[in-house]
Amino acid sequence: MSDAKFISEEKIYLTKPFLPPLSEFNQYLNEVWRSRCLTNQGKYHNEFEEALAKFLKVPYVCLFTNGTLALITALQVLRITGEVITTPYSFVATTHSLWWNNIKPVFVDIDPVYCNLNPDKVESAITPQTTAILPVHVYGNPCQVDKLQEIADTYGLRLIYDAAHAFGVTINGHSLLSYGDLSILSFHATKVFNTFEGGAIICHDARTKKRIDYLKNFGFAGETSVVAPGINAKMNEFQAALGLLQLKYFENNKNLRLIIAESYRENLKAIPGISFLEPAKNVTWNNAYFPIFVDAEQFGHTRDELYNHLKMYNYICRRYFYPLISNFNCYKDLQSTQNLQIANIKSSQVICLPIYPDLNLIHVNNICKIIKSYKED
Ligand SMILES: *Cc1c(COP(=O)(O)O)cnc(C)c1O
Secondary structure (H helix, E strand, O other): OOOHHHOOOOOEEOOOOOOOOHHHHHHHHHHHHHHOOOOOOOHHHHHHHHHHHHHHOOOEEEEEOOHHHHHHHHHHHOOOOOEEEEOOOOOOHHHHHHHOOOOEEEEOOEOOOOOOEOHHHOHHHOOOOEEEEEOEOHHHOOOOHHHHHHHHHHHOOEEEEEOOOOOOOEEOOEEHHHOOOEEEEEOOOOOOOOOOOOEEEEEOOHHHHHHHHHHOEOOEEEOOEEOOOOOEOOOOHHHHHHHHHHHHHHHHHHHHHHHHHHHHHHHHOOOOOEEEOOOOOOEEOOOOOEEEEEOHHHHOOOHHHHHHHHHHOOEEOEOOOOOOHHHOOOOOOOHHHHHOHHHHHHHHHEEEEOOOOOOOHHHHHHHHHHHHHHHOO
16 A cells, blocks of 8 residues: 555654754854853844844844743733633644733634634634733734734734744735734744744834843843843853854745745645645745645545555654644633634644755655545545
8 A cells, every 4th residue: 555665764754953064053162162151141142133133124132042931921021911812723832821921811713724813703702801912823824914903902902923933924025023012933943943942022112122131031130130020031152153153044944945835835736635825925935834734525534544644654744733722631621712613623634744944855746646646545
């Protein structure tokens, strides 16, 4: 049943983190060893913050040691309390960040095209306790930012974007990160841009940046002054130096990802029961992920059958996002888990295929052929 010529010799995973040449990174490490400045807003931290703001075309960047602490801190920065409307179709950290702030997550269903929080369903979930909306630009595809802002303005809510997937994405020529009150990035090893681990909050004014910088460093505002009960979420010099170096390679990596995504689209377009996302016209996408959706009836096999079938050929894909956050034990008894029909369907259909800059197109071809011949079984 399995066609031996398509079996990959090595296991191919969803992603393989990009790293620059070690010789280039060594120059930065030499400087760290010389200066003994390892953390606490050091030289590379400040250089990377500035370079990143310029690169992303946003006014202010606040670096963090990971994306989850950036999320948790962002909610503290704006003093979010009570209930927050969010999407169940994301990585668990989105909802966990609310829980860590003693905030009740209120799940709202997603749109059936891009799998982002559906603005048309947000208003009916707003209660007197609601203080903010926390949507996710899933797979790097922009949420309906104008509609969400209008709702936030009408009801006096804060709008914080989990933009962990959205590094380098632009919409109508602007950075996607310029929308909402705050946006959060992740530079985890699995993301399009990595610093081993890392993250950032994007904000739009100097006063907010100042408060974020206090909060991420225990609340210190000076040698002897603590102005808030802060946390330790600073990015260290090792991460920041790597980030500076990684910036040089991002555009090229983005182009390589685009070639892979286009090859998937070309090869998968005529397979009944397999669908994928098309980039919107006004968006430059980062191709962080390549999700496909399996309609079991049309395809003749379920999503899990296809996932396991690909595994037999050493192609180890991921079911992002399955299970839904709202189906995990810690959240499943919340009342708002009841009305998430689209999210449950998408979560049962999705497989993310391998995509990373140095993925050989032979593998892309093989994966598509395996899927095609499995359909014809
Ligand atoms: C990766 C991710 C996070 C968490 O980021 P870390 O840097 O791993 O802490 C948060 N939200 C989403 C949607 C993510 O994919």
